[in-house]
Amino acid sequence: MNLFLILFIALAVLLVLLLAWAVRPPKRTLVSQEDIIEALCEKRHYARLPQILQCLRPEDTDFLHSRGYDNLVVRVRRERKGIALDYLRYLEQEYQLLLDATRILAKVAPEVSALDEFQRFRLNLRFLLYCRYLRWRLRLGLSPWTIFGILGDMEGDITLRLEAATTSIGERAAIASEFPLFLQNRRDGSQ
Amino acid sequence: MAPLLLRNLSWALTTLLEVVLLSYLVRKKLYRSHPAFLTYVLLAITQSVIVATTYQMEGARSDAAYNIAWGTQAVLVCARWLAVMEIAKKTLATYSGIWAMASRLLLGTGACVFVYAIVASRLHWNLAILNADRAVEFGTAGFIVGMFLFVRYYGIAMPPFDRMLAIGFCLYSCFVVINDSIYENWLRFAGPLWSYMDLVTYMASLVLWITAVRNYAEANHRVAQPELTPERYAELSQKLNSRLLLLNHRLDHLFRSEDSRS
Numbered sequence: 001m002n003l004f005l006i007l008f009i010a011l012a013v014l015l016v017l018l019l020a021w022a023v024r025p026p027k028r029t030l031v032s033q034e035d036i037i038e039a040l041c042e043k044r045h046y047a048r049l050p051q052i053l054q055c056l057r058p059e060d061t062d063f064l065h066s067r068g069y070d071n072l073v074v075r076v077r078r079e080r081k082g083i084a085l086d087y088l089r090y091l092e093q094e095y096q097l098l099l100d101a102t103r104i105l106a107k108v109a110p111e112v113s114a115l116d117e118f119q120r121f122r123l124n125l126r127f128l129l130y131c132r133y134l135r136w137r138l139r140l141g142l143s144p145w146t147i148f149g150i151l152g153d154m155e156g157d158i159t160l161r162l163e164a165a166t167t168s169i170g171e172r173a174a175i176a177s178e179f180p181l182f183l184q185n186r187r188d189g190s191q
Numbered sequence: 192m193a194p195l196l197l198r199n200l201s202w203a204l205t206t207l208l209e210v211v212l213l214s215y216l217v218r219k220k221l222y223r224s225h226p227a228f229l230t231y232v233l234l235a236i237t238q239s240v241i242v243a244t245t246y247q248m249e250g251a252r253s254d255a256a257y258n259i260a261w262g263t264q265a266v267l268v269c270a271r272w273l274a275v276m277e278i279a280k281k282t283l284a285t286y287s288g289i290w291a292m293a294s295r296l297l298l299g300t301g302a303c304v305f306v307y308a309i310v311a312s313r314l315h316w317n318l319a320i321l322n323a324d325r326a327v328e329f330g331t332a333g334f335i336v337g338m339f340l341f342v343r344y345y346g347i348a349m350p351p352f353d354r355m356l357a358i359g360f361c362l363y364s365c366f367v368v369i370n371d372s373i374y375e376n377w378l379r380f381a382g383p384l385w386s387y388m389d390l391v392t393y394m395a396s397l398v399l400w401i402t403a404v405r406n407y408a409e410a411n412h413r414v415a416q417p418e419l420t421p422e423r424y425a426e427l428s429q430k431l432n433s434r435l436l437l438l439n440h441r442l443d444h445l446f447r448s449e450d451s452r453s
Contacts, residue, residue: 018339
């Protein structure tokens with residue numbers, strides 16, 4: 001059997017697998033326009049970024065360490081790691097909300113630019129990969145809390161990723177301000 | 192003789208299923224919403240009758256039978272492609288922006304896959320018709336999978352009836368690609384078996400379609416979606432993209448500053 005035939009069969013099988021993946025029901029149900037607008041009006045998690053960064057700083061627990069409260073230091077750091085992970089999860093949820101908004105926008109748009117949509121898709125992938133990477137860094141890297149060099153690197157990473165997340169969440173402002181307007185336009189148009 | 196008998200029985204059963212499907216389509220008045228699919232089923236029945244008559248009169252291995260079988264197959268493949276386009280249009284065309292983009296992308300993907308399949312078969316011109324058949328089916332499968340990916344990404348509601356029709360077409364197309372490739376390699380040994388396997392897959396698709404018509408045909412309606420004005424969309428899209436561009440620049444900047452630190 002030559003290479004091309006094997007490739008044909010492999011690609012056909014791949015298409016069947018892709019089909020099976022594409023037709024299965026989505027894990028996350030897409031929310032409605034109203035849900036998105038409501039959620040966008042709620043307080044945003046990224047506003048708490050300074051507190052999160054502060055709690056991850058080594059200086060925050062140096063005092064306890066120097067006083068010999070090692071057990072307490074471990075506990076505090078473990079709890080703060082949990083908070084940081086929760087924060088990251090909320091950021092991801094907010095980003096997904098933004099993505100839902102862009103999809104709804106695409107659904108009601110008369111013309112959609114393939115390049116723009118691809119760019120958004122690429123940024124989404126990038127964001128998700130960063131979040132995943134950061135989560136593992138938090139899980140693995142924060143365990144040896146006493147190694148300040150690692151923590152310093154992590155802080156840089158956290159700053160980098162959370163800055164990215166914060167900036168991207170800022171996109172919501174555009175959607176939040178524009179969505180009610182175009183919904184209003186729609187209502188006016190339908191009357 | 193046994194494989195030939197099996198093939199003939201399968202052929203008869205397939206034609207029967209096609210007639211059942213056609214009767215359901217007519218009874219449920221789906222010729223209004225799915226004219227291309229109905230035409231496809233009609234043509235499939237006509238092909239079965241024509242080819243069976245030719246086999247009877249001229250013999251299955253005659254040149255006339257070969258020409259008629261593949262000639263009608265070409266017509267049928269075109270009809271199938273139109274039926275697939277009909278489903279894609281019904282699913283995505285409600286969202287004019289997405290449809291404008293997706294139709295170009297999907298047609299481009301289908302064409303690329305078709306060209307690839309033809310180019311990849313360049314050394315086997317004696318099997319040109321088989322290669323063309325495989326290429327078209329490959330393109331069709333790629334088109335349908337692409338359509339489903341669009342549907343999933345944008346969370347578009349697709350009626351179960353159209354979904355089942357598309358799945359049936361896609362599975363059949365994928366299997367034809369596999370079957371043709373196997374046939375090409377074991378040409379001498381797998382002739383009747385190849386034909387039989389093709390019929391079995393087609394029968395499975397027919398059963399899927401009959402089930403879809405019986406169970407989901409009534410729920411096959413759609414609500415028209417509202418639209419933004421082009422100016423409004425352009426404005427929103429530009430704002431969104433400029434912010435995402437800003438995000439990219441900030442990321443690059445942060446990456447560079449991190450590199451310089453290390």
